[in-house]
Amino acid sequence: xxxxxxxxxxxxxxxxxxxxxxxxxxxxxxxxxxxxxxxxxxxxxxxxxxxxxxxxxxxxxxxxxxxxxxxxxxxxxxxxxxxxxxxxxxxxxxxxxxxxxxxxxxxxxxxxxxxxxxxxxxxxxxxxxxxxxxxxxxxxxxxxxxxxxxxxxxxxxxxxxxxxxxxxxxxxxxxxxxxxxxxxxxxxxxxxxxxxxxxxxxxxxxxxxxxxxxxxxxxxxxxxxxxxxxxxxxxxxxxxxxxxxxxxxxxxxxxxxxxxxxxxxxxxxxxxxxxxxxxxxxxxxxxxxxxxxxxxxxxxxxxxxxxxxxxxxxxxxxxxxxxxxxxxxxxxxxxxxxxxxxxxxxxxxxxxxxxxxxxxxxxxxxxxxxxxxxxxxxxxxxxxxxxxxxxxxxxxxxxxxxxxxxx
Amino acid sequence: xxxxxxxxxxxxxxxxxxxxxxxxxxxxxxxxxxxxxxxxxxxxxxxxxxxxxxxxxxxxxxxxxxxxxxxxxxxxxxxxxxxxxxxxxxxxxxxxxxxxxxxxxxxxxxxxxxxxxxxxxxxxxxxxxxxxxxxxxxxxxxxxxxxxxxxxxxxxxxxxxxxxxxxxxxxxxxxxxxxxxxxxxxxxxxxxxxxxxxxxxxxxxxxxxxxxxxxxxxxxxxxxxxxxxxxxxxxxxxxxxxxxxxxxxxxxxxxxxxxxxxxxxxxxxxxxxxxxxxxxxxxxxxxxxxxxxxxxxxxxxxxxxxxxxxxxxxxxxxxxxxxxxxxxxx
Numbered sequence: 001x002x003x004x005x006x007x008x009x010x011x012x013x014x015x016x017x018x019x020x021x022x023x024x025x026x027x028x029x030x031x032x033x034x035x036x037x038x039x040x041x042x043x044x045x046x047x048x049x050x051x052x053x054x055x056x057x058x059x060x061x062x063x064x065x066x067x068x069x070x071x072x073x074x075x076x077x078x079x080x081x082x083x084x085x086x087x088x089x090x091x092x093x094x095x096x097x098x099x100x101x102x103x104x105x106x107x108x109x110x111x112x113x114x115x116x117x118x119x120x121x122x123x124x125x126x127x128x129x130x131x132x133x134x135x136x137x138x139x140x141x142x143x144x145x146x147x148x149x150x151x152x153x154x155x156x157x158x159x160x161x162x163x164x165x166x167x168x169x170x171x172x173x174x175x176x177x178x179x180x181x182x183x184x185x186x187x188x189x190x191x192x193x194x195x196x197x198x199x200x201x202x203x204x205x206x207x208x209x210x211x212x213x214x215x216x217x218x219x220x221x222x223x224x225x226x227x228x229x230x231x232x233x234x235x236x237x238x239x240x241x242x243x244x245x246x247x248x249x250x251x252x253x254x255x256x257x258x259x260x261x262x263x264x265x266x267x268x269x270x271x272x273x274x275x276x277x278x279x280x281x282x283x284x285x286x287x288x289x290x291x292x293x294x295x296x297x298x299x300x301x302x303x304x305x306x307x308x309x310x311x312x313x314x315x316x317x318x319x320x321x322x323x324x325x326x327x328x329x330x331x332x333x334x335x336x337x338x339x340x341x342x343x344x345x346x347x348x349x350x351x352x353x354x355x356x357x358x359x360x361x362x363x364x365x366x367x368x369x370x371x372x373x374x375x376x377x378x379x380x381x382x383x384x385x386x387x388x389x390x391x392x393x394x395x396x397x398x399x400x401x402x403x404x405x406x407x
Numbered sequence: 408x409x410x411x412x413x414x415x416x417x418x419x420x421x422x423x424x425x426x427x428x429x430x431x432x433x434x435x436x437x438x439x440x441x442x443x444x445x446x447x448x449x450x451x452x453x454x455x456x457x458x459x460x461x462x463x464x465x466x467x468x469x470x471x472x473x474x475x476x477x478x479x480x481x482x483x484x485x486x487x488x489x490x491x492x493x494x495x496x497x498x499x500x501x502x503x504x505x506x507x508x509x510x511x512x513x514x515x516x517x518x519x520x521x522x523x524x525x526x527x528x529x530x531x532x533x534x535x536x537x538x539x540x541x542x543x544x545x546x547x548x549x550x551x552x553x554x555x556x557x558x559x560x561x562x563x564x565x566x567x568x569x570x571x572x573x574x575x576x577x578x579x580x581x582x583x584x585x586x587x588x589x590x591x592x593x594x595x596x597x598x599x600x601x602x603x604x605x606x607x608x609x610x611x612x613x614x615x616x617x618x619x620x621x622x623x624x625x626x627x628x629x630x631x632x633x634x635x636x637x638x639x640x641x642x643x644x645x646x647x648x649x650x651x652x653x654x655x656x657x658x659x660x661x662x663x664x665x666x667x668x669x670x671x672x673x674x675x676x677x678x679x680x681x682x683x684x685x686x687x688x689x690x691x692x693x694x695x696x697x698x699x700x701x702x703x704x705x706x707x708x709x710x711x712x713x714x715x716x717x718x719x720x721x722x723x724x725x726x727x728x729x730x731x732x733x734x735x736x737x
């Protein structure tokens with residue numbers, strides 16, 4: 001049995017189509033050439049439009065859940081009806097059989113219908129892994145003394161083995177199916193495992209932020225090394241997501257709010273208090289977003305840029321959480337004015353490309369994006385309306401919950 | 408670089424000529440990095456922050472700041488926005504107008520948001536519309552419809568639809584199912600408004616009057632009708648239109664229509680909506696009809712129904728190509 005569940009050619013062909021399409025849009029390839037490329041690299045797998053994938057995912061999820069429920073009922077009626085002491089056994093049997101069933105259907109449907117991350121196979125994979133994780137946790141924590149359930153589970157040496165088991169399972173699944181969600185879950189399990197090990201050491205709580213930052217940095221370097229592998233295209237979605245996650249967790253590991261509130265959570269304190277080496281985290285919170293944005297713009301890396309822009313927002317949140325400098329409506333007005341003015345300036349400044357950057361769209365503007373944008377406007381573009389006495393909208397609300405002053 | 412490897416492969420197969428390869432390679436390495444969507448996103452974020460902040464600011468500091476000053480500043484800002492947008496306007500046509508860059512679009516959006524703040528404030532402070540509250544809500548709807556067609560702007564169009572809906576008394580925000588939405592007394596008018604919007608979208612589509620507006624009309628309208636009809640189906644409000652039966656039939660018909668329309672126009676969001684709402688009605692119908700004597704039998708039937716129906720839907724979609732023979736995934 002090959003290691004990869006899907007045909008690696010599919011990823012290759014997909015990448016070729018995307019590249020050829022963009023070259024043709026920029027008039028670098030002729031229409032007949034594009035047709036020739038498409039004929040030479042056929043997309044002979046099933047991966048429909050995003051909305052169809054969502055539909056398929058929903059219904060496969062409903063189906064597998066109901067199937068497991070049916071199985072459980074069947075086992076209960078047939079085997080365990082008279083012995084009430086064996087409820088745990090019933091659960092384990094249902095989980096094991098469901099996992100096996102989902103896995104079998106997953107493999108069979110990939111082979112017969114040539115599914116390729118089509119929603120159906122995603123749902124079946126998550127169902128399989130969900131049941132397997134349940135079994136792993138059940139086995140690993142079965143003999144655990146009850147006292148640990150009272151305390152914070154992250155300190156417990158009993159979950160170390162369970163985390164390792166889960167990590168191995170998720171890594172194996174990622175290597176075989178190259179699924180993004182599973183890869184992300186594996187990454188968070190890896191961080192949890194390190195945190196769990198670290199917290200069992202004396203003084204581990206002090207070290208934890210630095211351990212997480214180091215672990216994120218290590219993961220980033222590993223991901224970068226993996227992109228040079230020949231089978232990079234098969235894992236490209238996973239590696240892209242992991243790169244973004246590594247950047248995010250590196251920042252969160254050094255973020256003042258996360259460290260301070262996390263510290264309070266771990267020491268069961270009601271209110272968070274000042275942390276040791278606070279200035280280190282002030283510096284991280286302030287500089288990391290700037291560094292990300294600058295690196296993104298200088299090295300033309302969209303992931304660094306997007307993560308940087310997102311965490312700029314989080315750094316402002318951190319600042320406002322402890323020092324509320326301005327009332328929220330003034331802050332929103334000011335931030336809005338600054339953003340609008342800055343973006344107007346950027347758009348004008350980059351009308352002709354400078355520093356290798358441009359504000360013009362890369363290729364044709366997408367009609368679909370305009371459509372989705374109009375839905376976003378319908379959801380968010382509302383202005384707080386006054387409710388004067390007797391002013392009635394006929395009982396309705398005046399719009400969505402978008403701009404309600406919480407910015 | 409990945410694109411280099413793909414290019415080498417194409418050249419080795421003789422699908423591109425060597426000079427072309429060089430041209431593409433040169434383009435890949437020297438083409439400027441586009442931050443178009445980043446700038447747009449941040450601009451939109453800034454606009455909503457600014458309009459929301461200004462709106463909240465007015466009502467919270469209504470007694471501290473001079474009314475005249477505030478109104479003047481906001482009116483000037485609004486006039487500047489509309490003026491800027493008008494200066495960059497392309498001539499009207501019933502087709503899709505070519506864009507004069509993305510800045511005028513967002514400036515127009517900001518102007519519309521400022522108009523809403525300003526109008527609400529003027530009504531609150533001076534009561535210019537008196538007690539004709541309907542007019543106060545209808546005016547922005549009319550203005551925004553006019554602006555949307557004049558400037559060929561889908562964002563302003565959805566603001567117009569939102570304003571029209573709040574004139575009727577309901578919310579058309581796509582996620583309003585998860586927030587408060589009062590369908591109890593208004594399900595009839597919500598359904599009617601939604602159907603009107605769908606009809607307008609259809610006319611736009613088939614008469615080619617701003618065909619690209621039809622997505623906004625149909626998505627907002629169909630979602631509103633389906634939500635309101637589902638609410639009417641699941642809750643029994645006596646003596647209201649529609650009854651549960653009528654609502655169920657309406658949902659099934661509209662869902663079927665959406666599935667047909669989605670396949671016609673390749674807008675698969677409509678397919679998702681049609682299938683999910685249709686499934687809700689059929690499931691509801693099944694749960695009403697199932698009448699087993701014992702708890703176990705009921706549970707069996709329900710589980711069987713869910714697993715088999717879900718399997719049926721999935722198989723239908725995966726094999727739709729074979730079934731209908733004219734299916735395009737993209």
